Amino acid sequence: MHTTINIKVKRFDGEKEWYQDFQLPYEKGKTILWALTSIREQFDPTFNFTSACRHAICGSCAIQVNGHAFLACKTSLDEVLETFNTNELTFEPLKNFEVIKDLVVAWEPKMEKMEQIKPWLIPSEEGSKEKGFIQSEEEYHQIAAPTDCILCGICASECNQLAVNDGTYLDPFILNRAYRFAVDSRDCAPEEHIRPVYENELWKCLHCMQCVTKCPKGIPLHEQVAYLRQESIKMGEVNNKGAKHAFAFYDDVKKKGRLNEVMLPVKTEGVINTMSRIPFALRMIKKGKINPFHMPKAVDGIKGVREIYKYAEEVSES
Structure with a gap:
C-alpha cells in the first residue's frame, strides 16, 4: 500500500526545461488529473497543464506518464501505480x-496540417434537392466510431512514424478525420x-x-489506414513502394500460400534499388536468417487459400 506518491514533472518556461519533484499523500480512487490539480493548488500555482470537461469528452488533459500517453481525467491513479508497480511517476507533455x-x-500546427484533408462534408447538390442528407442506420x-475522436492527441504522441518523420506524415487523428468524411x-x-x-506518405504507417x-475511445485506426490505402489503389495510385509491397504479398500468398522473402524486396523496390541492400542481405544469409536458394513450395491446402481469394474478390465486386 502506497502512503505517498513521488511525482517528477517536466517543466518548460519557453526557453529552458527542467524536472521538478513533488510528493503527494496517496488517496485511493483518484485520477491523474487529481494529481495535476493537487500539484498546482498545493505546491506551485505557476505549474501549467490543460483540462476542461473532466469527463473524457474534450480531450484537453492528455499527458505522458512514465513515457506513455494517458487521458488524465479518465485514467485511474491506482491503475497507473499498479501497472508500473511503483510510486515514482514522471509527468511529461505529449x-x-x-x-x-x-x-x-x-495544436495550431496540427490543425494547419488537418486542413489538407478538407475535414468537412462536400455535399452533392443533386442529392440535397432529391432527399436532403438523410442517412440510414447502416450509413x-x-x-x-471515427466521430468519437475527441482530438486528445494521444495517438499522435504514441505514433512511432511521427517520431522519425520529417513532418510530411499526417497524424493518426488526421487520418481518422479523412476516413470519417x-x-x-x-x-x-x-x-x-x-x-x-x-x-x-500514407504507406509509411509502421x-x-x-x-x-492507447486511444481512449477505442477507435480502430488500423482499419481506417487499411481502407485509405485500398481506396488510394482504386484511385490508380499503384506506382509506389507501399502498393507494390501489398501486391507482392497478395500474389505470393495466392500462388503458394506463403511469402517468397527473397523476391519480396525486388518486387517492392525493383532490381536496381534492391542492389543497395546486398550488404544487409549478406549479413542475414551469414546469420542463417534467409536462404537465397530456397524456393517456397505451395502449402498444403493451397486450393482452399485460392477459394478464399475468389470469395473475397466476389464480395468486393458485389
Whole structure:
C-alpha cells in the first residue's frame, strides 16, 4: 500500500526545461488529473497543464506518464501505480507536439496540417434537392466510431512514424478525420479527402498499433489506414513502394500460400534499388536468417487459400 506518491514533472518556461519533484499523500480512487490539480493548488500555482470537461469528452488533459500517453481525467491513479508497480511517476507533455509551457502543447500546427484533408462534408447538390442528407442506420454506423475522436492527441504522441518523420506524415487523428468524411454517405467527393492522405506518405504507417491500443475511445485506426490505402489503389495510385509491397504479398500468398522473402524486396523496390541492400542481405544469409536458394513450395491446402481469394474478390465486386 502506497502512503505517498513521488511525482517528477517536466517543466518548460519557453526557453529552458527542467524536472521538478513533488510528493503527494496517496488517496485511493483518484485520477491523474487529481494529481495535476493537487500539484498546482498545493505546491506551485505557476505549474501549467490543460483540462476542461473532466469527463473524457474534450480531450484537453492528455499527458505522458512514465513515457506513455494517458487521458488524465479518465485514467485511474491506482491503475497507473499498479501497472508500473511503483510510486515514482514522471509527468511529461505529449510527444510529437511543440511544447508551449510545462505540459501545455500547441495544436495550431496540427490543425494547419488537418486542413489538407478538407475535414468537412462536400455535399452533392443533386442529392440535397432529391432527399436532403438523410442517412440510414447502416450509413450512420460507418461514421459513428471515427466521430468519437475527441482530438486528445494521444495517438499522435504514441505514433512511432511521427517520431522519425520529417513532418510530411499526417497524424493518426488526421487520418481518422479523412476516413470519417470519405465514408460519409452524404459526401460526394471522397477522393478530395483521401488524396492528400496518400500524398503525405500514407504507406509509411509502421503498424505498431500504438494509436489503437492507447486511444481512449477505442477507435480502430488500423482499419481506417487499411481502407485509405485500398481506396488510394482504386484511385490508380499503384506506382509506389507501399502498393507494390501489398501486391507482392497478395500474389505470393495466392500462388503458394506463403511469402517468397527473397523476391519480396525486388518486387517492392525493383532490381536496381534492391542492389543497395546486398550488404544487409549478406549479413542475414551469414546469420542463417534467409536462404537465397530456397524456393517456397505451395502449402498444403493451397486450393482452399485460392477459394478464399475468389470469395473475397466476389464480395468486393458485389
